[in-house]
Amino acid sequence: MCAMQQAVECIAQAIVETNNIGVCLVDACAPDMPIIYINRGFENITGYTAAEVVGKNCRFLQGAHHDQPSVPLIAEAIRQHRTMSVVLKNFRKNGEEFFNHLHLFPLYNQAGELTHYVGIQNDVTALKRDEEALRHENTTLKRTVQQRTDELQEFVSELQSELRIQKRLEAQLREMNSLLETKVEERTSELRVALEKQKALNEIRARFIMTVSHEFRTPLSGVALATGILKKFVEQFSPEERQEQLDNIREAVEHLTELIDEVIFISKSEANKLDFHPHPVDIRHLCASIIAQAQRIDTHHHDFIVRCSEPELMIDADERLLRSALTNLVSNAVKYSPPHTAVEVEILPNDTSVVIAVKDQGIGIPAEDLTNLFEPFHRAANAQTIQGTGLGLSIVKNAIQRHGGTIDVRSVLNTGTVFTITMPRKQDNEAERSYA
Amino acid sequence: MAKVLIVEDDKIVRSGLKVLMVNEGFETYFTDDGNEALRLAQQHKPDVILCDIAMPIMDGYEVLKNLRARPETASIPVLFLTAKITKEEERIGLDMGVNAYLKKPMWPEEILEQVKKFIKK
Numbered sequence: 001m002c003a004m005q006q007a008v009e010c011i012a013q014a015i016v017e018t019n020n021i022g023v024c025l026v027d028a029c030a031p032d033m034p035i036i037y038i039n040r041g042f043e044n045i046t047g048y049t050a051a052e053v054v055g056k057n058c059r060f061l062q063g064a065h066h067d068q069p070s071v072p073l074i075a076e077a078i079r080q081h082r083t084m085s086v087v088l089k090n091f092r093k094n095g096e097e098f099f100n101h102l103h104l105f106p107l108y109n110q111a112g113e114l115t116h117y118v119g120i121q122n123d124v125t126a127l128k129r130d131e132e133a134l135r136h137e138n139t140t141l142k143r144t145v146q147q148r149t150d151e152l153q154e155f156v157s158e159l160q161s162e163l164r165i166q167k168r169l170e171a172q173l174r175e176m177n178s179l180l181e182t183k184v185e186e187r188t189s190e191l192r193v194a195l196e197k198q199k200a201l202n203e204i205r206a207r208f209i210m211t212v213s214h215e216f217r218t219p220l221s222g223v224a225l226a227t228g229i230l231k232k233f234v235e236q237f238s239p240e241e242r243q244e245q246l247d248n249i250r251e252a253v254e255h256l257t258e259l260i261d262e263v264i265f266i267s268k269s270e271a272n273k274l275d276f277h278p279h280p281v282d283i284r285h286l287c288a289s290i291i292a293q294a295q296r297i298d299t300h301h302h303d304f305i306v307r308c309s310e311p312e313l314m315i316d317a318d319e320r321l322l323r324s325a326l327t328n329l330v331s332n333a334v335k336y337s338p339p340h341t342a343v344e345v346e347i348l349p350n351d352t353s354v355v356i357a358v359k360d361q362g363i364g365i366p367a368e369d370l371t372n373l374f375e376p377f378h379r380a381a382n383a384q385t386i387q388g389t390g391l392g393l394s395i396v397k398n399a400i401q402r403h404g405g406t407i408d409v410r411s412v413l414n415t416g417t418v419f420t421i422t423m424p425r426k427q428d429n430e431a432e433r434s435y436a
Numbered sequence: 437m438a439k440v441l442i443v444e445d446d447k448i449v450r451s452g453l454k455v456l457m458v459n460e461g462f463e464t465y466f467t468d469d470g471n472e473a474l475r476l477a478q479q480h481k482p483d484v485i486l487c488d489i490a491m492p493i494m495d496g497y498e499v500l501k502n503l504r505a506r507p508e509t510a511s512i513p514v515l516f517l518t519a520k521i522t523k524e525e526e527r528i529g530l531d532m533g534v535n536a537y538l539k540k541p542m543w544p545e546e547i548l549e550q551v552k553k554f555i556k557k
Contacts, residue, residue, distance in 0.1 A: 210522070213519075213521070214490070214519040214520065214521075215519075217519035217521065217539075217540040217541055218446045218449060218519050218540060219446075219448070220540065220541040221446075221449050221452075221517075221519070221540035221541035221542065222446065222448035222449050222452060223541070224541040224542060224543055224544075225448075225449060225452030225453065225456065225541075225544055225547075226448070226452050228456075228543045228544035228545065229452060229455055229456055229459070229544055232456075232459075232544060232545070233455075233459050236459070241455070244451070244455075245452075245455070248448045248451060248452060251448060252448050381492075
């Protein structure tokens with residue numbers, strides 16, 4: 001026997017005699033492959049003695065657990081005469097379960113025929129337990145982690161939803177804030193507009209008073225001069241010279257009276273306190289009478305015309321106001337147009353309104369004066385040398401508006417002017433009451 | 437004989453001033469037009485010009501400016517007789533170098549007194 005072979009036998013002997021590694025020898029040729037030998041380690045692990053196991057197939061160690069996944073692997077290895085290694089659940093003699101790490105080796109004779117199997121057994125229960133515990137711990141850990149993750153997820157989503165709510169609240173707050181700001185701005189600008197309006201009104205009022213004062217001073221100056229002259233020179237004056245001064249006084253006083261009446265009209269009209277008593281008026285008859293009056297006092301031989309398709313045309317109007325407005329327009333037409341030209345009043349009835357156009361072939365109104373034409377004391381650039389208070393058209397406009405009517409003007413310089421009044425045919429009584 | 441030029445667009449005031457000046461023995465010129473006033477001033481060299489402010493075409497300010505701009509008329513005393521009676525309006529006139537600022541209405545004696553002041557000089 002060589003040294004090598006001797007060493008191998010020594011190792012085999014050591015294994016066979018070891019206390020905690022089980023070795024068994026199985027007869028592969030006998031029916032059902034009975035155990036023919038076990039070592040001490042086998043006895044230690046299983047609790048069975050050699051006498052109790054020899055002659056039995058190894059499978060008794062499996063107890064009732066033949067359905068383990070590793071069992072078919074053993075059968076397959078045996079069929080194929082292969083070495084193999086599995087972990088099996090086995091039972092000790094006292095019924096205690098243990099995990100057996102089994103290595104199976106086939107043995108052959110000189111002729112190469114399978115004669116035996118050697119089974120090496122290791123009790124890996126503790127290892128398995130540790131593994132199980134580890135797996136269990138792992139699972140628990142995993143579950144805990146999952147749970148914590150879930151909790152965190154929940155917390156995060158709660159946080160997110162809180163954040164969303166907070167964001168929504170913030171947005172609402174911002175919205176309300178901007179709404180408030182807008183409201184404040186609106187109110188401020190309303191107040192500013194009201195203030196501006198009031199300021200503008202005050203300015204207009206102040207300017208009006210200033211202008212009225214100016215307008216009064218000139219005729220008053222005429223009166224002062226004429227009376228002073230009369231007093232100073234009465235002895236040396238001829239009757240004609242005296243009469244001239246008296247006429248000047250009379251004219252100035254009439255001008256003053258006219259101014260006062262017009263100022264009162266305007267201030268009443270602006271305070272909505274004009275007397276307004278509409279009743280049916282024949283507009284054609286009214287126009288004809290105004291034209292006749294104008295013709296009587298006209299010294300420049302104008303050609304006066306009234307056009308109306310109807311023999312009679314009734315509208316609701318305050319006759320005094322309407323007469324004053326139309327007289328103003330007709331006398332302007334006469335005043336601002338050359339002798340022998342036409343002054344024409346045209347009346348056009350519609351369903352609910354009547355249009356009255358007053359036309360002349362006069363000097364016209366410069367375009368830049370048209371915008372402020374109806375403002376009190378505004379006088380066009382080319383009207384300065386012609387006597388007038390600058391209140392006439394303002395009065396006309398107020399009188400027409402008091403009826404709910406409108407007035408427009410079209411004019412071509414040195415060709416003529418057309419004032420177009422549109423009057424409603426009916427006045428509802430409610431308008432009268434609310435206006436008064 | 438002292439000469440007075442009246443520039444006034446109101447017919448009655450103009451007529452009154454004319455009668456007043458003529459009866460006081462002044463050689464009197466009158467017009468309602470600023471341009472005509474400049475022409476009359478140039479031609480007759482009046483001792484005093486009595487001038488309204490608010491007038492069409494050329495107002496009293498323009499008349500004064502033009503008079504002062506021409507050597508022949510620059511030294512003629514100009515008196516504004518006007519309905520513009522506020523302090524601000526008076527300041528404008530005085531700043532332009534008018535010799536007296538008379539506010540309407542004014543009695544004839546007062547006007548004469550002012551006019552004579554400048555004729556004596």
